Amino acid sequence: MKDHIKITYGQKSLEALSQKITTKKYSSVFVLVDTHTEQYCLERFFENCPLEIDGVLTMNAGEENKNLSTCEYLWNELSDQGADRNSSLINLGGGVVTDLGGFVACTFKRGIDFYNIPTTLLSMVDASVGGKTGIDLGALKNQIGIIREPQEVVIETGWLQTLPEDELRSGFAEMLKHGLIANPNYWKTLQSLTSLSSSSLEPFIKTSIDEKTKVVLEDPYEKGLRKILNFGHTLGHAIESYYLTHKDKSRLLHGEAIAIGMVMEAYLATHCSGLDAAEADEIKKTFAAFYPQIDITFEDQNEILKLLRHDKKNKAGRINFVLLKAIGSPDIDVEVPHEFFAKAFEFYQSKTN
Ligand SMILES: NC(=O)c1ccc[n+]([C@@H]2O[C@H](COP(=O)([O-])OP(=O)(O)OC[C@H]3O[C@@H](n4cnc5c(N)ncnc54)[C@H](O)[C@@H]3O)[C@@H](O)[C@H]2O)c1
Ligand SMILES: [Zn+2]
Missing domain, CATH: 3.40.50.1970 (Rossmann fold)
Structure with missing residues (x-):
């Protein structure tokens, strides 16, 4: 490869x-x-x-x-x-x-x-x-x-x-992810954008691709390092799948679901991989500035957690996450005790200060 x-x-x-x-x-x-x-x-x-x-x-x-x-x-x-x-x-x-x-x-x-x-x-x-x-x-x-x-x-x-604005926002979530897992300066730069448009985002596309290819070249078949690209995706995929199969729910694009996943996983990281609570708050605040808040009911949460247990990355019933130790510094294969999930939803839903 x-x-x-x-x-x-x-x-x-x-x-x-x-x-x-x-x-x-x-x-x-x-x-x-x-x-x-x-x-x-x-x-x-x-x-x-x-x-x-x-x-x-x-x-x-x-x-x-x-x-x-x-x-x-x-x-x-x-x-x-x-x-x-x-x-x-x-x-x-x-x-x-x-x-x-x-x-x-x-x-x-x-x-x-x-x-x-x-x-x-x-x-x-x-x-x-x-x-x-x-x-x-x-x-x-x-x-x-x-x-x-x-x-x-x-x-x-x-x-x-010709791309609709919500689709731009969806892609932007993956760019923010690249900053969070690999490049704190890039995260800071993206964080400071005041509007999302093709012209405001174009200058950063290559940086994101470079961050991704660096990881893929190192580990094309996802034996280790490449897993960092799944940050936000363990919960994010379950959320995306849930909204995809429930037509009565609001439409949620891939990046929008991953954005929620990243906020929730930032919370999990404060308990399971040593992320500073202030950095978790910063992550939540940043996503809240760009993404609309989704109301995830208790019933939705249960269904999402059921889907989470089917994630293809689970091994022997354990749900492993990519979590941040700090912004720019991810940890792979972190096991998260199930009791933290409800709190992670709460963190996502809580008001941003
Ligand atoms: N292979 C990977 O490593 C990888 C990584 C991330 C995401 N994905 C996958 O990518 C998919 C999401 O990709 P996406 O967000 O591009 O979704 P998408 O392909 O559904 O495109 C989004 C929408 O935009 C429309 N569209 C595309 N280009 C357009 C344009 N120039 N102008 C107007 N409309 C346009 C599409 O028809 C679609 O309606 C998911 O299935 C996800 O699993 C794969
Ligand atoms: Zn993705």
């Missing part, structure tokens, strides 16, 4: 990609979009990446479609449209498209080349980089998947112009 993380930046890199793909002489080239990126990004893609394409494959937008039946549909489409072992797939979309498209490519004919062109902030700073591909299984996130790097990831921030 070491030499395989190829990330290029800027509009010109889209043109370079088209040349690279042409030189590779694939038997056929397909582009995967979802219904939104088909609408907002496809035309611009063809303008900037002049390529002969053999087919555009479209999946329904949304996390609820990151599942096996979408894969089956796409495997059939590839097959019906004549794709073979020497074909390739370009994933043009957010994390759902890059995760699922990567998985489809890795499994079709035992693996064809794929390229990621992330079009959301979250997929730029996180999902499209690091080789994790996969799909959800029922309510459980990312249960099925493969780790394999794409041939190339092209980061072009122009896509963000």
